Amino acid sequence: MREARGVKEDSENAAPAGYRRSAGTPRAQARRRELLELVTDDLAAHGLVDLSLRRAAKAAGTTHKVLLYHFDGAEDLLREAVELLRERRLASSLAAAFAPDHAQTLAGRVRAVWPVLTGTGEGQRALDQALGLAMYDPERHAALAVDAAGHFLPALREMCPPQWSDQRKDEIAELVFAALRGFLVQRRTGGSDGAGGGEAGFEALLRMLEREEAAG
Template sequence: MAEAGSEGTGRVDGRRLRYRHRREELLQAATDHVLAHGMAQLSLRRVAESAGVSHAALLHHFGTREALVAEIVERVLDRAFTSPELLAGRPEGGPLRALWRHATSGRGEQYVRLFLAITGGALHDEALAGAVGRSVRQRTGLLQAGLVEEGCPPGEAAAVATLVLGTMRGLVQDRFVTGDTARTDAAFEVFVRGVELRVASWRAQRG
């Protein structure tokens, strides 16, 4: 019985390995569909049509609309808050300015706009709220760890991380809604300079 079970597990794992790349393609196709049409238009059948696969194939990989939504939300939040400049090393002007450039131009702007729409929808949708909450807490934790490395007292790091993410979210939403780039860019710069002064004070205290 144990041997048969091992063989069965091997067959299942083999299928997963063969189709894992296909699952990734489908998730990206679903994300692209939402970027183009919004969350309100999301259904497994529409995503299947957009990806050129059967509804049954999509069900095989994701099971339910709610499961697919959770993965799309996670991907959108990841892309919205990850700058290629940051991944490549120390960016010009520091990490916050790199994130702002990413969030307000090109593909990054698409993801941030969708993130803001998802956040609004999460006020009335428990599935969205759960996915958004998990992801925001995760990213707050990552920022919190980075702040501690910069010298922020551990007891303040969670509050400062929350302030940074909340301020950036509010400013970028203001920018998109009003179209007033000069005002919001200037406000962002004032905010970043304040953060930099605080970081400098932490480093001075640390000696």
């Protein structure tokens, strides 16, 4: 992949045709997870621009051939590392959403999650870059954006009032997810304060959720 697209193109970024892996044993799976955690830590610290197997191998303290034993190439490794970053952020979001020091309503939980999503916590730059990459080259990297929905929609459904129907939870979760994603893009591109950062829209979203909950 060309440098502008985040992952460098080189002959070592993909597993050779016919390359066989016997990485299904518990020991191999544990090693794979260890390598993924180390590469993910590197992405969290430095972003995903210029990611290559050689850079990833250096971060993991191994060789690119060892990574090819456990992963299907740089793009496979990138997708899994971004997914792990999202899992980490989701854990932080859920911890904030269900903390006992705020209103235990959907609006209150969404408000509690907002600082996690807008902050500069672990991997935020890499996650922003992953979304940009998916928008820049959707044919190749759409999964980097789709995976985000797969992580956060179930969490948003969980935040909804338990008495709501499944259909209502699904509809509101999708609405909130789309709105938050839009506000985040606006915030990243339009500034962090005032209308340019999406704050007015976010407050309007919370008022809408309060009315929705009050309706029963």
